[in-house]
Amino acid sequence: MNTALLLWTIVFSSISMGYFMYGKKRASLVIRYTGVTLILFPYFINDSFVLVLVGLILVVLPKLVTRYI
DSSP states (O other), X not given: OOHHHHXXXXXXXXXXHHHHHHHHHXXXXXXXXXXXXXXXXXXXXXXXXXXXXXXXXXXXXHXXXXXXX
16 A cells, blocks of 8 residues: 555545534435445555545535435
8 A cells, every 4th residue: 555545545534524424414315325435445446546536526426416316
């Protein structure tokens, strides 16, 4: 594991904590489960570019889903 992966994991884990707490407060399953997914997905990805790409998609996902539902 290199330094970039470690730093991006910390960034996405911090965002995920906020998503999880906000989703719990609003009782939104989409936001809450996105927070859990943001915590877990870095364990399965070993490339920095893919990690950032998937992380950004997951960060934007609740905004898109809640807007159109």
